[in-house]
Amino acid sequence: MDSVLNISAYLFAPIDDRETLRATLRTLVEDAELKGTILLAPEGINMFLAGDPDRLRGFLDAVRSDVRFEALTAKESWSDEQPFAKMLIKLKNEIIRMDHPTIRPVDGRAPAVGPTDLHRWLSQGHDDDGREVVMLDTRNAFEVDYGTFTGAIDWRIEKFTEFPDAVHANREQLEGRTVVSFCTGGIRCEKAAIYMHDLGLTNVLQLEGGILKYFEEVGGEHYDGDCFVFDGREALRPDLTVQADEPSRRLPRRSALVND
Template sequence: MPEPHPAEPYTVAALYQFRALPDPAALREELRALGEQLGLCGTLIVAPEGINGTVAGSAAAVAELRAFLLAAGFEQMEYKESQASEQPFKRFKVRLKKEIVTLGVPVAPRERVGTYLDPHEWNALLADPDVLVVDTRNRYEVKAGTFQGAVDPEIDSFREFPAWVDEHLSGAEGKKIAMFCTGGIRCEKSTSLLLQKGFRDVFHLRGGILKYLEDVPESESRWDGECFVFDGRVTVGHGLREGGAVMCHSCGWPLTTEERQHPHFEEGVSCEHCFHRTTDAQKAAFRDRQRAYETGQR
């Protein structure tokens, strides 16, 4: 299928659904063939518990993928579209994994999850001083932006979240807990985890931050900053407009304009967050990689 016309933006679709799959390997092969045929880029994850991923391509190609998934039984997909001026992914991959988002402990998000709140209901909950609001994302995501008053667990991967709950929320089982993430999928598992541990009043933002930024006018927003996304756009803002951050390709941190003026920032090599964590040999390798990228040798 042809690429979008230069004047047309790319359509970016983020999707997931927890659904028992009897043969995830077979679905992976079907999706791999379809994605290549349609000229899509991005990553889809298939597991026995369902599907998750973000892809980008022409509007027609993304629509055809969605139609395929609906016909394959994913009628309850959490699905969001946004736009990108350039292709935000380099290639198309379909990965077969044990979980579509890795928590590392068994939970049952298809059977038991927290109370869903739509974006405008979420604002009302945030105004309740008795509610503990928890950001379930990784620390580099939180750095780009978060909700006012939210707790940052300062984790480097979602696998660390259960241990954080045991250490920091023990004894708070009777408290109202509200959790959020980028698109909603991590909160499906995190709310299921808390309910499994005896928490009673557990809430999560339906559709995640992306749905909130799409639906809630900036004048009514409780969101500060931009939302980190796992593609070439790096961040998006209200209305899902492309943000202003640039990713450090050494450590993955989203960098503001001011941070890119720091003496330790070198495009594709280092930033102030990782400069002292890599060796001279590693930085030299990163420079070679960056030169190859800039000259089109990759």
Template sequence: MTSIVNLAAYRFFTLNAPAEWRTPIRARCDELGLRGTILLAPEGINLFVAGTRAAADAFTHWLRTDPLFAGQLVDLQFKESLSAKQPFRRMLVRLKKEIITMHSPAIQPGQARAPEVSAQTLKKWLDRGQDDNGRPVVMLDTRNGFEIDVGTFADALDYRLTKFSEFPATIEAHREDFTGKTVVSFCTGGIRCEKAALHMQNIGIESVYQLDGGILKYFEEVGGAHYNGDCFVFDQRTALNPELKPTAMLQCFGCRAVLTPEDQRSPYYVPGEHCAHCYSRQAAA
């Protein structure tokens, strides 16, 4: 029986005093019994929290209506999924320089955005292999390599990033991959692909879109069409399938590798300690 509501949301906007929001947000989350992580930075807010249905509804209403936020979160859009148990161990509200680190100060999504494409429109493009203007469509995965290994769109470009700050240099080295094509950047929930699309647009790559709401919203609105596998998430659920339900995958406490059910049957797997991948890496060192 599913009893926990998982909320994910972000918004780029100018937040002049992030520290003034930190204590009241933490207090409200504690009052409602929510757990998760909320990031506050001069460029906006990024949150992943989970709790009861009543707590989730009360929190979203508070963010949108409390005078503390001066109306800046009225249009904050939340993605929801359900789970049988709480996927977070504790509640954190952190101050950061960026809500998603790219190290590119010129990229300010709160002031300008690249065009977005809805899940329904993207599916239509992928069904026929071209966009509405007849240009071939290429999907660009902006996530880290280990996330992509859990699942991604068919034939998506995967540059094996280990962190998002590698994205600008990687794209510069592969500009020819996008010539004459429509590029759709995507990620888990939309935050990375929003910055990615804006960066590509700013350096002169033509016909760039971001997938509105990322993979999770795509799953919610059109299911798993053109997508292979599951979607990695940064909580104890590890991965969600196209029905937005947790899978049997786990993540190793030691090396953070994503473990399939077969991996979990290995004699080297000890929950909370290590797995076969840990031993392989030690042997190769």
């Protein structure tokens, strides 16, 4: 039986004391015997952690006791062993690099659609206004190769900093349709949706909680394949389990834990 709780969580919130916060979080994760990665940037926090369920949830409660992070929510999945080799807390300029400092989710989020509403739209073939829905994958190409929503647009970007140029080059694919941007856990598609709104593409939504939240609430309908995750499990099926009996499809990549 799977006994290790895995969580991914992020929140855009102003952080002006990263060194102090890193020390505080270091004490908390060591006390809870957790492993994984936490990224801290002036724009917010991003974390991928695994460990004992009670200790990990207690750690999250402690983080939420800081008023800046009280709205932090986590996507949960399970494994039968610890998927991380060590615990890292890193300071970054952005918790997901886009190189567009004017894109500031902390100042206001783009509109979002929840997994159950998206499932209904995809099943009926249009949104509630009768407009065609197009899914836009904001992840890197090697992640998309593990699985994506049926018929999703995939611009084969190699890193998220290429996304803005891809939008400009392919804008006609999005005009006149309801665009739902998505990613693994929500962080990239949140920035992507804001960027597209700033360009005047007003019918753009982000998938709340990303693919992992869709799997949790809906399952795998309208999704083909698995979801790549940046830890030792490699990829999760729509039931949030590891396909243990398949040979590894691990592909060359840069560094782990630089995503959402």
